[in-house]
Amino acid sequence: xxxxxxxxxxxxxxxxxxxxxxxxxxxxxxxxxxxxxxxxxxxxxxxxxxxxxxxxxxxxxxxxxxxxxxxxxxxxxxxxxxxxxxxxxxxxxxxxxxxxxxxxxxxxxxxxxxxxxxxxxxxxxxxxxxxxxxxxxxxxx
Numbered sequence: 001x002x003x004x005x006x007x008x009x010x011x012x013x014x015x016x017x018x019x020x021x022x023x024x025x026x027x028x029x030x031x032x033x034x035x036x037x038x039x040x041x042x043x044x045x046x047x048x049x050x051x052x053x054x055x056x057x058x059x060x061x062x063x064x065x066x067x068x069x070x071x072x073x074x075x076x077x078x079x080x081x082x083x084x085x086x087x088x089x090x091x092x093x094x095x096x097x098x099x100x101x102x103x104x105x106x107x108x109x110x111x112x113x114x115x116x117x118x119x120x121x122x123x124x125x126x127x128x129x130x131x132x133x134x135x136x137x138x139x140x141x
Contacts, residue, residue, distance in 0.1 A: 003039065004046045015104055016051040019111035023054055026080040028073045030061045040077040040094045053111065083110045099138055 004012065027044050029037045041058065048054040059067045061076040071080050071090075079091045087110065095103035109116060117125070 002046050003043050004050075009046075009050055012047070012104065013050050015108070016053065018108055019051060019053045021053065021083055021111050021113070023081060023083050023107050023111045024057065025054065025107075026057045026059070026067075026071060026082070028059050028061045028064075028068065028071070028076050028078040028080075030076055034076055036094045037077050040079075043094065043096075044079065054107070081106055081110050083113060085113070 025044055025048060027041060029041050031037075044056055044058075048056040061068060061073065061078075071086070073080070073090065075092055077093060079095075080086070081089045081091065089106060089110065091103060091106070
């Protein structure tokens, strides 16, 4: 049995039709001692099957050290979301519950190559003198 129900798949397909361009999910996992690792990989596989604009690459966190270093991934499960350009977006863990909707929002934004920020926010961000590292933490509810 899949993680995405047929009813949810219909709604997800509809949302993914808003994609402007292709998005690649680069997923890092490992076989042993990883809580929710198999479920996260299964979800990624089911998700990319719902749109021809989505693709998935899977790497082993323990074995594919070059890719781990290239994408600066420091824990698993991890999913990089990019459209050919790496915006630095890393999703760690299983995007379930309310987080799944936010995960889809990120895919849509990356497909458009646009953050959706207002011009005033963009002008303030341009003024930053140093790179900014932002992490958002959520807990299951």
